[in-house]
Amino acid sequence: MLKSIELFAGAGGLALGTELAGFHAVAAIERDKWACETLEENKSRGFPLVKDLRVVCGDVRDLDYESIPSGLDLVSGGPPCQPFSIGGKHRAFEDERDMFSAFADVVARLKPRSFIIENVKGLTRAAFANYVAYIEHRVSMPEISQKPGETWQEHLKRLEREKTSTGDHGVRYNVARQLFNAADYGAPQKRERVFIVGFREDQDVHWNFPDPTHSFDALLREQWITGEYWDRHQVSKRARGSVPERLRGRVERLRVLNSNDGCLPWQTVRDALQTLPEPRSDGRQTAGIANHRFQPGARVYKGHTGSPIDLPSKALKAGDHGVPGGENMMVKPNGEVRYFTVRESARLQGFPDGYVFHGAWSETMRQLGNAVPVMLAHSVASSVAQKLLEADLARIAKHGKLH
Known part of the structure; x- marks a missing residue:
């Protein structure tokens, strides 16, 4: 069994995708109270993909490494995206929520065979190009950590020198980065996410990102x-x-x-929601369907026009800007609009109907707006798992056993 650990787990979209790909997460670390309660509630309900998951509600930087088993195959996670989000303030490394170095520190300590980092499209903006280069260098040589008082620019220059120098500089990873549209991988949502994937050099893996399955x-x-x-x-x-x-x-x-x-056709809002009844107009919970409750107040205005039901939805938004602002709503053929319910939003993100979300509407929508579409996570994680298993078979063929 391939073992993994999930950092910045959120509501669990990336974790579900890696589990479906064949990884078993030994722990999921998340510091947001509501997201932790979502993970814990699904665990307590016995949801198959998380029923054995150890949920750690705390800061990744305070991780108890003694509690994590050795020999991990994967470290995965989506560091907080707000420093790079198009809808945020774009402060990048000046934002205290920038946690890429914390991710690299975990990789340095645990030395997994591979890692997957997921983040928003905003990371690809030209203004962030130098810092993205720093992120890639940082995770490719995670044991060369930042010195006290050293700026990230100074650290980048040192990493660049180390990369071309001889000698032992600790564990190294071959790193690749690519922008994906989740709709191209079966999600009923046009959601663009950046993935940075690394394989430990000693795995001798030659890898490419998965090809699109939908168009x-x-x-x-x-x-x-x-x-x-x-x-x-x-x-x-x-x-x-x-x-x-x-x-x-x-x-x-x-x-x-x-x-x-x-390719298969892009999945549309109509495709995703066809088996769900309309939510009750009185705002009461729809019987037998978790998180399917009407939310009033949807309206159209400039820049917030909602998602036509015969296309994939626009990217779900997290926070006050996106939710009351109107983008998390459907546009019916007659032009009427209403907010997606939490359950409908969960379907657009690929969460199964048996997976429930904890918290008030604004909190649950924030969890969903920050989540990775399960289908996209599954596609990327499956390609990583395949290469790791191929590497295992190659070692068995050469040595007669795994090392």
């Missing part, structure tokens, strides 16, 4: 060329209308070329 072109083909999408959802020709003007050129090219990229 927008495949969705357009099903909707506006074959009509299979509308037939599946029993939407009449009158109700579906005609091809939106902004898509007509693209659809016509697909029709003329008659090409197929081999």
Whole structure:
């Protein structure tokens, strides 16, 4: 069994994805009270992927290393994204929530065979380019830590010198970074996330990020060329209308070329929510469906127009800016809007219906807005697990046993 540990676990999206990929988390560390209660509640309810999970509600920097078994295959986690989020103040390394160095310190102590770091698209902004280079150097040589009084720029220069020098500088990792759109991997949400993945050099792993499994072109083909999408959802020709003007050129090219990229269609809001009833308009809990309660107050205004149900949703937002602001809402075919319920938002993030969220609506939506789509986490973690298992088989073939 592949063993892992989850840092900055949040509500558990990345943890569920790694578990589905074949890793078993020995612990999940999270300091937010509400997210910890979500993890603990699902554990106490016996939810299969977390029923044996040890939840540590505390700061990653205070981790008790004596309680963590040796020989970990993976350290995974999404350091707080607010320092780099498009919706935040973009303070990066000047933000006290910047925890990339804390992640590197854990890697230095535990020396796992691999690691996965997940973060927001904002990390790729040109203004952060030098600091992203520092992050990659920092995690590739995690034992070369920052000296007291040393700035990150000075540390980066030292890391760059160490990278090309000879001698023993501790454990090293081969690191790769890529931006993903979760919709390309089966999530019914256009959510772009950065992944930084590292393999310990002695694993001799040659690895590439997984190829997309879903595409927008495949969705357009099903909707506006074959009509299979509308037939599946029993939407009449009158109700579906005609091809939106902004898509007509693209659809016509697909029709003329008659090409197929081999991908499945992007999943839409309608796809994700088709088996859920409408929430009760009186605001009471829908019987038998956890976290499915109507939230009033949705409205459209400039910059906050919601998500049409026949496309993947826009990225769910966390915090006051996104939730009351209007982006976490669906747009019905008749133009009406309403907020996604917590359960609907959970489906857009790939959480199973049996996975419950603890806290008031604003708290649960914040957990979901900060989460990693389970499908995307699963795709990346599966590709990592495959390479680790291949490395194990190669060592067995060469030495007759694992070392």
